[in-house]
Amino acid sequence: MGAVAAGIPATPGGPAPPSPAARRARSRSASTRHRAAGREEKWLPYVLTLPILATAAVLIFVPLGLGIWVSFTxxxxxxxxxxxxxxTVENYTKLVSDGAFWNSVRVTVVYSVGSVLGSLVLGLLTAVVLNRAFRYRGLVRTLILLPxxxxxxxxxxxxVWMYNPQHGxxxxxxxRLPLVDTAPSWLSSPSYSMLAVIIVTVWKSYPFSTLMFLAGLQGIRHDLYEAAAIDGANGWRQFRDITLPxxxxxxxxxxxxxxxxSFGEFTFIFLMTEGGPAGATETLVLNMYQRAFRFFDASYAFAVGMVLLLLAVAIxxxxxxITRVRW
Amino acid sequence: MTKTLTRTSATATALTPVPAGVHRLARLCRAAGLFLLIVALVLIAIFPIYWMLVTSVQPSTSLFSWPPRLVPSDGVSLGAYTEMLTSSGLLGWVGTSIRVSLATASISVVAASLAAYALSRFSFRGSKATEIGMLATQMFPGILLALPMYLVFLRLGLVDDVNGLTLAYLAFIVPVSATLLKGFFDSIPKDLEEASLIDGTSRMGAFFRVTLPLSAPGLAATFLFAFIVSWNEYLFARILVRSAENWTISLGIASYIGEYVTPWDQIMAGAVLVTLPVAAMFLFLQRYLLQGLTAGAVKG
Structure with a gap:
């Protein structure tokens, strides 16, 4: 669902709406002039949001509820x-002593932490570089966003083609690099497959962090740097004490x-390793998928899914x- | 930023007596370092894309040559493209994907613009909850939705059905579209609408004649966004579509992975053909997406 998600944080966009009181006052003055329009204001928003609420109810809440129910059967x-x-609650008691389940909890954490760190570091580095003025910056910016x-x-x-052990x-x-004489068989090696999957995830997701950081950098006041420079702070100190905070x-x-x-990621892992070799990249999502479609154990798959749901709710x-504090 | 940096060095020169030559050398080193860093970052970003292009035009005889040809030195061949376009299922998959994506994007924009308008212009009971709910739908892993949906769709006969897939896409694309569009509507001044309300237009009249035309770029951006998401989607398609004649483009090209003999030149040619239209849309779109994406995070 990565690509979808790329658009979500859009909510807080746009100027702050006027206070409800002001809005009410305005609609009241409109309704004294146009009684019909005033009555319309009462029911219209409900009619307008009905399609979307109905869609959500039927296509999101019903399936989610069914999933919860099935996990208890x-x-x-x-x-x-x-x-x-x-x-029955047997699925949940089974989970506790299931080694494959705990393995996928561990794998999920490693995969998420790796993806986040990679995306964060590469995104920050790229943003700091792009925030400087140099020739062809517009072009470089576009190229870096391409992934x-x-x-x-x-x-x-x-x-997968680049990772190919023989011809990749x-x-x-x-x-060709000095000091490197290993040629790992990336995707079929238990020790390198996780790295391989994380690399692709980071490659696809870091431009998002770059754009976020770039916008963040442009929001830092310039006079802070000027003041720090007058106080004799060098580039690194400025970065550490102004940019990072x-x-x-x-x-x-x-x-x-x-x-x-990365918690919900399916496509990258499924297509590159299917969770293998030997469960080395089997995240909770992959574990759930394999339970359902390889072993047809629906209720157990949904029990794994509920753990996933709880973690997603927590995040x-x-x-x-965070966003309430900031926005 | 550069301005600040030059000023820093100017201050430094004024304070500490460093020979001018040393200073120039330091600046040169820094410029060279920055240049190398930029080159490295650009390579990380575009090498895989470059490799996709190079492989796609490689004559199939030199595909597995060692060392790999980093530039197409054995000549350029468009054989893989003609092969993909004439004797693979590519065009059929593209057809299915266009059908699903167009339907998803059109329905999303209509449903989302109504809801977004209501959320942007009225405060009514449940409006806050609706807004939060729309965001929340994006927060949980897709498989939590796709798997139970599969069971329900099995019963309804919607599995392995292009319309079923469209319905599934609507479930998670409509809420994001509404979130995006609300941002666009919020940025259009209410005064214009109110003027036409005073002139006796109905609410919906004002919406259709004033707000909607003004938000044409927003509607286009949302449409493209929904189109791209459905074009690229893999998980729901994988779970809800079975037979090869209903494959979308994602399912089609992914089906080459794990084949015994892999014609990488053709796969890469297919990949280029699939990427070009959506990447073009995406680059056009990112400016609009970004306004929504970053507005909140930066204010703090």
Missing amino acids: DADTLSPDALTGEF WAVPNVVAVLVW VLNYLLT GLRSVASVVVVLVTIW TAVYAR
Whole structure:
């Protein structure tokens, strides 16, 4: 769902709406002039939002609710019969002692932390460079944003080709480097597959952090740097004491969003490793998918899904907290 | 930033007696360092894309040559493109994807603009909750939606159906579209609408004749956004579509992965063809997306 998510944080855009009181006053004065229009104001918003609420109810809340229900049943087929299972909490007691489940919890954490760190560091570095004035900056900016515009499946294809152990360009370039004589078989190696998957995730997602940081940098007041320069602070001190603190709120938004996306990531991992080799890249999402479509154990898959849901809710709560403080 | 930096060095020169030559050398080193850093960052970003292009025009005989040809020195061949366009399922997948994406984007824009207008112009009971709810739909992993949807769609006969896939896409694209559009509507002054209300136009009349035409760029951006998301989507398509004749473009080109013999030149040619239209839209769009994306985060 990465690409969708790329658009979400849009909410707080635009100028602040006038206070409700002012709005009420205005609509009241309009309604004295036009009684019909005034009555219209009462029901119109509900009519306008009805389509979207109905869509959400039928297509989001019903499936989510069903998922919660199925996780508490003994359904073991992936068919509509799964909706008529008997109530039990066995799936959850089974989870506690399931080694594969705990492995995927660990893998999810490693994958998310790696993706977030990579995206954060590369994004910040790129943003700081792009924030300087140099010739062809516009062109460089566009080039650096390109990975974001590449469809996820295409990104996977290109990287799988580059990772190819025999003919891949990546191993060729690596062996040309001094001091490197390993040519890992990236995707089929238990020790390198996680790195390989994280690299692709970071490559696709860091332009988002770059743009966020770039906007953040432009929001830092210039006179702070001038004052620091007069006080004799060098470039590094200025970066540490002005730039980094100034980017704190942007950084926290980036961290939470990239965490959420990597939590739910399916396409990259599924197409590159299917969670393998030997579970080395099997995140909770992949674990859930394999439970459902390889073992057809619907209720157990949904129990894994509920853990995923709880974690997502927790991260969302953090996000809501950060954004409420800031916005 | 540069201005500040030059001023820093100017202050430094004034304070500490450093020979002018040393100073110039330091500045030169810094410029060279910056240049190398820019080159490295650009390479990280575009090398995979460059490699996709180079592979796609490589004559298939030199595809597996070692060392790999970093530039197409064995000549340029468009054979992979003609092969992809004539004897693969590519055009069929593109057709399906266009159908799904157009339907998703059109319905999304209509449904989302009504809701976004209501949220932007009225404060009514539940408006805040609706807004938060729309955001929340984006926060949980797609598979939590896709899997139960699969069970429901099985019962309704919507699995392996292009309309079913469209319906699934609407579930998570309509809320984002509404969020985006609300931002656009918020930026259009209310005075214009109010003027036409005083002239006796109805609310909806004002919406259709004043606000909607003014937000044409926003509507276009939202349409393109919804189009791109459905064009690129893989998870829901993978779960809800079975037979090859209903494959979208994502499913089609992903199906080459894991084949026993992999014609990488053709796959890369297909990848280029699939990427070009959406990447162009995306680059056009990112400016609009960004306004919405960053406005909040920067204020703090």
